[in-house]
Amino acid sequence: xxxxxxFARRGESASVAKNRLQILLAHExxxxxxxxxxxxxxxxxxxxxxxxxxNIDPDAVRLEMDRSGDITTLGIDIELPQTKN
Amino acid sequence: MSKATxxxxxxxxxxxxxxxxxxxxxxxxxxxGYKVCAVDFDVGLRxxxxxxxxxxxVVFDLVNVVRGEASIKQALVRDKKLNNLYLLPASQTRDKDxxxxxxxxxxxxxxxxxxxxxxxxxxxxxxxxxxxxxRYADEAIIVSNPEVSSVRDCDRIIGLLxxxxxxxxxxxxxxxxxxxxRFDLERAKTGDMLSVDDVVEILSVPLIGxxxxxxxxLKASNVGMPVTVSDEASPASKAYVEAVRRLxxxxxxxxxxxxxxxxxxxxxxxxxx
Numbered sequence: 001x002x003x004x005x006x007f008a009r010r011g012e013s014a015s016v017a018k019n020r021l022q023i024l025l026a027h028e029x030x031x032x033x034x035x036x037x038x039x040x041x042x043x044x045x046x047x048x049x050x051x052x053x054x055n056i057d058p059d060a061v062r063l064e065m066d067r068s069g070d071i072t073t074l075g076i077d078i079e080l081p082q083t084k085n
Numbered sequence: 086m087s088k089a090t091x092x093x094x095x096x097x098x099x100x101x102x103x104x105x106x107x108x109x110x111x112x113x114x115x116x117x118g119y120k121v122c123a124v125d126f127d128v129g130l131r132x133x134x135x136x137x138x139x140x141x142x143v144v145f146d147l148v149n150v151v152r153g154e155a156s157i158k159q160a161l162v163r164d165k166k167l168n169n170l171y172l173l174p175a176s177q178t179r180d181k182d183x184x185x186x187x188x189x190x191x192x193x194x195x196x197x198x199x200x201x202x203x204x205x206x207x208x209x210x211x212x213x214x215x216x217x218x219x220r221y222a223d224e225a226i227i228v229s230n231p232e233v234s235s236v237r238d239c240d241r242i243i244g245l246l247x248x249x250x251x252x253x254x255x256x257x258x259x260x261x262x263x264x265x266x267r268f269d270l271e272r273a274k275t276g277d278m279l280s281v282d283d284v285v286e287i288l289s290v291p292l293i294g295x296x297x298x299x300x301x302x303l304k305a306s307n308v309g310m311p312v313t314v315s316d317e318a319s320p321a322s323k324a325y326v327e328a329v330r331r332l333x334x335x336x337x338x339x340x341x342x343x344x345x346x347x348x349x350x351x352x353x354x355x356x357x358x
Contacts, residue, residue: 017307024140028177036149059158067141074144 027067039063039074046076055081089197092204092332093222095246097238099209101230102266105302107206108136108311109325110226110332115170116313117329119201122161124173124192126218127208128183131175138165138309139172148176151188157195166314171200184217193221211241216249223252224260226332227290230267231279236287239263243288262293264328268342269298281341294328296321297342 043063050056060079065072094107104127111123125133128148134140139162145155150173157173164170173196176183196203207218219225225246229239243261252259265281272278285292296302301319305312312322320342330337 013304013307016309020135020140020307020309024135036145036154039144040149040154059156061159063144063159065142065144 023067023069027072039065042074043076047078050078057081089200090202090224091193091197091222092202092224092226093207093219094204094226094228095207095215095219095242096228096235097209097211097215097242098230098235101228101235102296102302103209103228104132104136104206105306105312106226106228106264106266106296106325107133107204109313109322110329111202111204112137112164112167112170112311113313113326113329114202114204114332115164115167117333118169120169120199121202121204122171122173122196122200124196124203124205124218125175126184126205126214128175128214129177129179129181130208131177133206134162134172134174135309136306137172137311139174140309143174146174146176147192148178148180148183150192151184157192157199166310181213184213186217186220189217190221211245215242216245219246219250221251222259224262224332226262226264226293226328227288228264228266229284229288231265231269231273231281231284233279236279236284239288243290261290262328262332263288263290264294264296265292266296267298268295270342273342292339293331294324294339295341296324296328 043061047056047058047061056078062077064075064077094103094110096103107123111121115121123133123137124147125131126147127133131146134143142162145160147160149155150157150160161171161173164172193203205218205222208214227239227242229235246259246261247253250259263285265284268281269278273280281292281295297320299319299321301316302312302321305315308315312319313325316322324340324342327337327340331339
């Protein structure tokens, strides 16, 4: 790595850092950084609906969140019990 | 009995590199094939998520788990690159009493069932967060910069490790490892910095590694990847990997950074120059 490419790469990492901070801080300033309560309730609501149809293990439920620039996505993966055929 | 080891990364003083070191060490352990969980104890000022690049994916945190609002499995965030590395994030709450002794005990006990290594990132200071981070540890990594106030604060922390931990209360002695970070080669040359030997002598704690001050560490933080993942060739990364090998019980000499371009530095023999 030569002298110039070092600076080019450093510039790149600084802009990544700025971008990450802007996204993170925008979310933290909005809601004190914590939407755990809402998500927890949402999760229970969704699980209740699913439980009407089948038994699910609470540990077989995974929540995934992704906060990007403009939108936040929440994914709830529910591992379905083995069904007998 | 589980074979898990809980190690606390602590220092007393802020800004010496605890979070960076926690991320680098946890990742290096995961790369060795162990199942690893990094736990952020810095409630109110979490940053381990940012350093590990997981900040966008945090849903629940340590305080939610302690309060019973989420299970540990729900709160764990899996690393994007290493699928045997997890993060248990701290919460951003301003509530100083959010963590309880019993709550932390039960979290650590449960983590012991799932992981080989649990690496606890302590907050700065000697308050509740710092004492709870070390309380259930089996071993401690004490992070110091070669600088007077940092060394003094480490000495306070060593006192706490020998008094306020479960290991100490049960009459044992907490195994401790000294990790010197932000070792500045230029200042080492001119003699304007405490030498590695000076710090080891003052603290009387065996040395586990010396991490040179490095731009690679800053770059790694910028992009949200521990330096041991983002830049394996970096001297800082090599120093962390070496420290982890010693943590795992290998008897290898500690590399003291000596020349700017030297990849391996000078081996530690008696007194460092």
